[in-house]
Amino acid sequence: DGGITQSPKYLFRKEGQNVTLSCEQNLNHDAMYWYRQDPGQGLRLIYYSQIVNDFQKGDIAEGYSVSREKKESFPLTVTSAQKNPTAFYLCASSGFLGGNTIYFGEGSWLTVV
Amino acid sequence: AQSVTQLDSHVSVSEGTPVLLRCNYSSSYSPSLFWYVQHPNKGLQLLLKYTSAATLVKGINGFEAEFKKSETSFHLTKPSAHMSDAAEYFCVVYGNKLVFGAGTILRVKS
Numbered sequence: 001d002g003g004i005t006q007s008p009k010y011l012f013r014k015e016g017q018n019v020t021l022s023c024e025q026n027l028n029h030d031a032m033y034w035y036r037q038d039p040g041q042g043l044r045l046i047y048y049s050q051i052v053n054d055f056q057k058g059d060i061a062e063g064y065s066v067s068r069e070k071k072e073s074f075p076l077t078v079t080s081a082q083k084n085p086t087a088f089y090l091c092a093s094s095g096f097l098g099g100n101t102i103y104f105g106e107g108s109w110l111t112v113v
Numbered sequence: 114a115q116s117v118t119q120l121d122s123h124v125s126v127s128e129g130t131p132v133l134l135r136c137n138y139s140s141s142y143s144p145s146l147f148w149y150v151q152h153p154n155k156g157l158q159l160l161l162k163y164t165s166a167a168t169l170v171k172g173i174n175g176f177e178a179e180f181k182k183s184e185t186s187f188h189l190t191k192p193s194a195h196m197s198d199a200a201e202y203f204c205v206v207y208g209n210k211l212v213f214g215a216g217t218i219l220r221v222k223s
Contacts, residue, residue: 004156035213040122042203043157043213090156101147102211104156 002027006091006105013078013085013112021076021108023091032074033092033102036060043090049074078110086112115140117206119214127222132176132191134202134217139185142208146187148178149203151216157203163187174198194221 004025013019025032031050035043045058049068063082068074074093078085091105120135138144145164149157161172168180178189187204199221204214 006156033211040215042215045211092157101159101162102205104149104158106156107154109154 004091004093004103004105006089006108008108009106010109011111013110015112016080018077018079019110021078021089021091021110023074023076023105025072025074025091025093025103027093027103028071029093029095029103030071031094032068033094034058034064034066034074034076035090035092037088037090037107046076046089085110115142115144115206115208115210115212117204117212117214119202119204119217121217122215123218123220125220125222126194128196129193132189132194132198132219134189134204134219136187136189136204136214137185138187138204138206140206140208145207146178146180147205147207148172148176148187148189149205150200151203152200160189160202194219196221196223 007022033048034046037043044060046064047055047066049055052071055066055068065077089108092102094100094102116139118137147162148160150160151157160176161170163170163180171177176191178187180187201216201218203216206212
């Protein structure tokens, strides 16, 4: 079945450590996105990518990094520079940037301990 | 510029009664509009979308929404609430980029 797979679902990080969240899709979608979700704030865009080897900053990119070496993969690294990383992270993809339906993964919970 | 305002952060209804979740938007473009649902600790699932065809859009699980350009609204409705509808709902607008509303938590009482 086609879909988006995020891993891990739950992740704990010590302060000062970088962590990487995985996102894989087999929908043959060109565009991929990373969102952060905090209670009462909806979804905020971290990074997005329209094609392989290209990506753009979203609204809250500071403290995060991404890569897009393959069409099906868009990993997100939460760096130690991110001051408040504890959140629910959602990866998504669509056939082209916006306008078309966006499909979401199940999400990853990151907690800093 | 574009924005989305979900007018209620929480809505509570009794099972079997109608549901109304309100969404107003602004966009400099002819927007596409979406409603997504999120159950606890899950990703978002598409309920329905409007992309400049019929103004009354039918979605999954008995939900529908009406695009009203004059009122810049895209309210979500369902004639009869079910316990399984309890979740958080997001209104989303796309003009030149995606913008999410803050969400409305729907509670369904038995």
